[in-house]
Every structure is written in C-alpha cells, then in structure tokens.
Amino acid sequence: MCTREVGGRTVYQTSKNRFLRGENTPRSLNILAFILFSFLLGVYGCGGVNLKTSNTLVASPSSITFGTVALGKTATASVSLQNRGIAPVEISQLNFNAQSFSVTGTGTLPATVAPGATYNLTIQFNPSTVGAASGQLVVGTGTTSLGATKIGLSGSGAPGLSALTCRLSSVFGPATDSCTITLNAATGTGGLSVSLASSDAAVVLPATVAVPANSTSASFTAKVSPVISPQSATLTASEGGSSSSFAVQLGPNGPFLSLNSTGISFGTTALNMPVTQDLVLTSSGNQPVSVTSAIVAGTGFTEPGATFPLTLNPGQTATLHVQFDPKTLGAATGKLAINSNSVVSTAAAIGLSGTAVAYEVQLNWSAPSSDAVTGYKVYRSTGGTSNYQLLSSSVVSDTMYTDTSVQSGDAYDYVVESVDASGKQSGPSNTTTVVVP
Numbered sequence: 329m330c331t332r333e334v335g336g337r338t339v340y341q342t343s344k345n346r347f348l349r350g351e352n353t354p355r356s357l358n359i360l361a362f363i364l365f366s367f368l369l370g371v372y373g374c375g376g377v378n379l380k381t382s383n384t385l386v387a388s389p390s391s392i393t394f395g396t397v398a399l400g401k402t403a404t405a406s407v408s409l410q411n412r413g414i415a416p417v418e419i420s421q422l423n424f425n426a427q428s429f430s431v432t433g434t435g436t437l438p439a440t441v442a443p444g445a446t447y448n449l450t451i452q453f454n455p456s457t458v459g460a461a462s463g464q465l466v467v468g469t470g471t472t473s474l475g476a477t478k479i480g481l482s483g484s485g486a487p488g489l490s491a492l493t494c495r496l497s498s499v500f501g502p503a504t505d506s507c508t509i510t511l512n513a514a515t516g517t518g519g520l521s522v523s524l525a526s527s528d529a530a531v532v533l534p535a536t537v538a539v540p541a542n543s544t545s546a547s548f549t550a551k552v553s554p555v556i557s558p559q560s561a562t563l564t565a566s567e568g569g570s571s572s573s574f575a576v577q578l579g580p581n582g583p584f585l586s587l588n589s590t591g592i593s594f595g596t597t598a599l600n601m602p603v604t605q606d607l608v609l610t611s612s613g614n615q616p617v618s619v620t621s622a623i624v625a626g627t628g629f630t631e632p633g634a635t636f637p638l639t640l641n642p643g644q645t646a647t648l649h650v651q652f653d654p655k656t657l658g659a660a661t662g663k664l665a666i667n668s669n670s671v672v673s674t675a676a677a678i679g680l681s682g683t684a685v686a687y688e689v690q691l692n693w694s695a696p697s698s699d700a701v702t703g704y705k706v707y708r709s710t711g712g713t714s715n716y717q718l719l720s721s722s723v724v725s726d727t728m729y730t731d732t733s734v735q736s737g738d739a740y741d742y743v744v745e746s747v748d749a750s751g752k753q754s755g756p757s758n759t760t761t762v763v764v765p
Contacts, residue, residue, distance in 0.1 A: 384412050384413025385412075385413075385469060386409070386410050387467070387477050387478075388407070388410065392451055392481050394482065397484070397485060398488030398567065399455055399456070401569045403453045403483065404432075404451065404453075405451050406448065407450075407479060408448050411447075417440070418439070418469055418470035419439045419441060420438045420470045423468060425463045425466070426461060428453060428457075429452065429461075430454065431450065431452070453481070453483045455485025456485070458515070458516055462481060463481045464480055487567075488512045488513070488570035489511060489565055489567060489570045492563060492573060493508055494506065499576060499579070501554050501580070505576070507550055509546055515539050515540070515542060517542070519541045522538075522566070523566050525566070531576060532553070552578065554581055556580055557612075557672060558577070558579050560575055561578055562576075563576060579613055580612070581614060583671055584611070585612070585670040586612040588610070589678065591678060592605050592678060593681050594652040595736075596682075596683050596736050597652055597682050599654055599686050600655070600732075600733065601734075602653035603682070604649050605650055606648070606649060607664070608646075609648065609666070611640035613671065616641050618640075618668060619636060619637060619638040619668045622634055622636065622667075624650070624662060624680075625662050626661055626662015626663060626680055627654075628682065629662040630650075631648055631650050631651070648666075657684050657685065658683065659681070659682075659684075660684065663679060663680060664678040665677050665678075685736070687734045688734065689731040691730070691742055691760065693728075698748075701748060704723065704724045704744050704747065705718060706720060706724060706729045708731065708741065709741045710738060710740055712739065735764065736764055739762070740761070742759070742760045742762065744756070
C-alpha cells in the first residue's frame, strides 16, 4: 500500500482498493472522492507521473496489396504517415524485411512530422522471383515511448514477356505464320496464359496462348488474309503488365504498283520558270510490275525524260520527274495517269496543281559624274554565290533595269558596271540583295 497527500487528506492505495481518510467527511462525499481519486490514481499511479501513451503516427493505408507484377516491372503505391498526436514525431528510419520492396520520396532522414502534418512515401514492388512475396515496412521513430508503425506489404511475381517473334516479317497473299513468345523466367506449376492481339484484321491470332508449366516459351499460328494494298500489322503479346510486339509487313499477292503521293502541288510559280517535283513508283507486290505509260493532262504540266514500258521487280523503285512550266498567269490544274498491270488498279491518277504569277525585280541606280559613260551592264548571282551572270547581252542605256526571270522563294544579288565609249567597263557597284516572296 502507498499513500499520498491530496487536498489535506491522505490517500491510501492498495493493490485491491483505494480510499480517502479525513475528518468530518460525509459518507456520500467519501464515496465521490473515492471514485474521483481512484480514476486519478489509475492515471498517475503511485510514486509519480507515468502517462500511458499509444502510437500517434498513423499509416494510410495500413497495408498494400500489389497483385501480380511481371519480373522486370515495378508497381508503386502511395502511403501517408499522419501525426495524430500533440507533439512532433521524428521519423528516423524505414526498414523492410523483404528484398522485393523498396521506398522512394523519403528525402533525408531523420525527418520531423509536426502534429497534424503528413509525411508521404511511395512504396515499390519489383519482384525478383516468381511466386508470392510479403513483408513489412517498419517506420522507426526517435520517440521510444511510441510504438513502431508497421505497413503490411504483399504481391506476387510472375514471368515477364521478353520477346515475340514470327517466322515471316513480310507476307504476300494468304499465308500462315508460326510465332513464338518467350518469357524471362519459367512458369510455375500452373503454367501461364498470355493474351494476344493484332492491329490489322488481315492477321488473325488466337485470343490467348498457354505457356506450359515450368516452361519459358510457347508457340502459336497467325493466319494472314489477302490484302489489296501494302500495310503493316503489329502483333502484341501481353501478361502481368509486360508486353512484347512484332511488326509484319503485308503486301498483295501479284504485281502491285504503289505511289508515294496521290497529288502534286507546285504552289506559286513565276512565269517561264519551270519547277520540278518527283513522284516515286514502287513495286510492292510479290511479282514484277510493268508500267506501260504515264500520260500528263493540263496546261503547263509535263513529264519529261521517262521511257516506257518500265518493269520494276518486287521492292524496286523508279522516279518520275513532273514539271510545271506556266506560260499564262493564274491557277492551273492537271492530271498524271499512270497505267500498269497492278492487281488492284491498272490506272492510277495523280492530281496536279499550281499557280503562275509574274515576279520581277526593278533596279535603279545613279549615273556616275563622268560624261564618258555610254551604258551599263547588270549582273546577278543566286543564293549568295559569287557566280555572277550577265542578264542582258546588250548594254543598258538607262539607269534602271527590270529582271523578269526571278523565281519565288529565291534570293538574288545584283551589281552594275558602267561602260564607256571604248567599251571599257568600270569596277562593280555595291551589291544589292533581293528576296523574292
């Protein structure tokens, strides 16, 4: 039994009861005091203050289930640690008891969490073996009276996809192709089901392929339907967050001619300044294609230099040079018709368009003071080069000249030299640069 002086009374405490003793104390008051001081002694104890405490650093969530994650992949989850006490809490260390789990976003420890504040973590699960994994994150604090905060962790590692390969990377016409998926680890006793998908309806795959127990690979068959134009299909295998893909090029069965453009626009072009653009022809089938002719219609459009018939073996290309040389102002349209033995279309039509405008550069200069000058010669270079060319074979008698042979988008440099009666030329004038819009 122990005693304590409280308010002029002696408080007695034994292991079985507590009571007050004092003079002239009514019985009812003794009972009330007995209840009150029983509570106080239960809190403070005998022999000094001994405040009972509990953990005030609360984790949300208190446990994390990552599910199934492929080997080589990482799953993440967020956790917040909130200080629900009335005093700061110091986080001194973060300890895991399983190697597949780790934490990021901690900054530098120790870290102090103020009352009501939250400390955020990101937990990672990166399985290194196939099968279930579990562990705990134990949050150590610098306050020994607080219980450790523990976060339960669980997940499962599964084999990941390392490759998807097929026997054929190019297919023409109807065909079957043998494909194989490869895992980065052997399956467990229950095997593994891998999902399959194709980006093109011309290539049909089974919905899934089963990898046998304790195996690292499985095979399946892709069925290819005929296509009427070249296209690309992407085959994809996926499982447990990992995936692998394989590209298959599809082409028509027979001669097929493909073009790199369905229309050619020459934009704005100056009169009498021909502009050329290229059209690339490709034999995209599995048999040689024969191009019999290329016929151009439309004023100002031509296709110079090609010789027909032209035979292209599978994969071979040829280039046609299409030219626009307008002679009148305004918009012009035309068509290039290419005829071949292509299985899809024996005649391909390419639209042609352009607009002719009149660009010119007007030059003016001051005459020198010498009376011996009889005329001038005007020189021009293109694109900043030093290769100047005489624009007019005859001597220009006036102090102005109009250059009508300029092209849209080009830059020109001009110099002028004076000529005396004997035909002797002076040195070049200063250079004037003009950029044609």
